Amino acid sequence: MKLFYDLSLKELKKWLEQHDEPDYRADQLFEWAYQHNAGSFDEMTNLPKDIRAVLGEEFIIGPLEPVAVAEDEDARKLLLEMPAGGEVECVAMRMDGYTSACLSSQIGCAVGCDLCASAIGGCERSLSAGEILLQLISLRAIEGSIRNTVFMGMGEAFYNYEAVCESIQRMTDDRTMGMSASRITVSTAGVVPAIHRYATEGPKTELAVSLGSADQEIRDMLIPGMSRWDLGDLMAACYEFSRVRRGQPVTFAYVMLAGVNDQYHDVDRLARLLGAQPHHLNLIPYNEVPECPYVAPDEETIDTFYRRCRDAGLNVSVRRSRGQAIDAACGQLRRGTSR
Numbered sequence: 001m002k003l004f005y006d007l008s009l010k011e012l013k014k015w016l017e018q019h020d021e022p023d024y025r026a027d028q029l030f031e032w033a034y035q036h037n038a039g040s041f042d043e044m045t046n047l048p049k050d051i052r053a054v055l056g057e058e059f060i061i062g063p064l065e066p067v068a069v070a071e072d073e074d075a076r077k078l079l080l081e082m083p084a085g086g087e088v089e090c091v092a093m094r095m096d097g098y099t100s101a102c103l104s105s106q107i108g109c110a111v112g113c114d115l116c117a118s119a120i121g122g123c124e125r126s127l128s129a130g131e132i133l134l135q136l137i138s139l140r141a142i143e144g145s146i147r148n149t150v151f152m153g154m155g156e157a158f159y160n161y162e163a164v165c166e167s168i169q170r171m172t173d174d175r176t177m178g179m180s181a182s183r184i185t186v187s188t189a190g191v192v193p194a195i196h197r198y199a200t201e202g203p204k205t206e207l208a209v210s211l212g213s214a215d216q217e218i219r220d221m222l223i224p225g226m227s228r229w230d231l232g233d234l235m236a237a238c239y240e241f242s243r244v245r246r247g248q249p250v251t252f253a254y255v256m257l258a259g260v261n262d263q264y265h266d267v268d269r270l271a272r273l274l275g276a277q278p279h280h281l282n283l284i285p286y287n288e289v290p291e292c293p294y295v296a297p298d299e300e301t302i303d304t305f306y307r308r309c310r311d312a313g314l315n316v317s318v319r320r321s322r323g324q325a326i327d328a329a330c331g332q333l334r335r336g337t338s339r
């Protein structure tokens with residue numbers, strides 16, 4: 001059986017035509033699926049019974065019952081078993097007055113960041129657009145409305161470029177979820193050709209880039225899968241993104257690791273690297289992973305680093321990750337092993 005959320009509107013209309021049903025049924029179906037989070041075709045009472053039965057034989061619809069749920073005061077993490085196989089983690093983070101979803105784009109990740117639980121075991125496979133949407137639908141079924149979405153769960157979003165873009169297209173379509181593209185952030189470890197491509201033809205979302213370090217050698221050690229592109233190429237791609245998007249800044253995520261990238265000279269390197277382009281620098285104190293050799297700097301070091309960045313003219317903030325207590329923070333998501 002196929003996942004209903006994998007159907008585009010065009011494909012759904014074609015399917016309806018093949019079953020002698022009028023076009024407008026597609027809008028009805030999308031409304032049920034995406035606006036009402038329908039758990040089955042039987043709920044769709046404005047559709048004829050016989051077509052509901054055929055749909056039910058061919059397609060899977062409805063939020064998934066999580067295999068495991070972990071929760072603390074500011075986050076809820078779901079472990080979902082995809083109907084096509086494979087386990088995926090996604091997170092709802094409670095911000096001030098709204099909820100943000102953190103979605104996975106792949107099962108595992110091939111980038112191999114030295115500091116990330118998702119990298120352990122490599123990449124099993126990429127998720128389809130429908131499987132990405134299914135995470136959002138499943139989170140929404142528990143959390144109610146979700147305002148913001150970030151692609152910062154498992155996987156390198158730009159190694160699953162087409163499916164990620166297709167899922168965003170569906171999220172932002174007024175006939176489906178009607179989310180604002182500006183409230184969606186796609187995160188990449190720095191796939192340079194994909195940044196160029198996304199700048200010109202991608203949905204008008206925010207873009208975040210994991211920097212690791214402003215020093216090439218340290219960056220290559222922390223994010224080995226991106227070492228084929230140097231920092232110069234990466235910055236040129238980000239500059240191009242901001243130029244094409246009329247000044248839209250790129251967010252640079254900088255995971256702070258004690259003794260690795262939290263020294264005074266790291267501030268100077270950051271200032272040199274980012275100073276000339278529209279940016280927002282997000283300092284993220286490391287969320288520890290038992291298998292990884294790093295620890296977060298102490299509070300004083302983080303505060304001093306932040307102030308020095310600010311004094312160097314950088315547009316900087318410190319992002320406190322939500323969900324650390326349940327291993328749901330940045331870099332802590334993994335396959336079913338956290339149950």
Ligand code: SF4
Nearest residue numbers: 109111113116119155
């Ligand atoms: S930090 Fe992101 S890109 Fe790096 S291994 Fe983890 S999921 Fe992949």
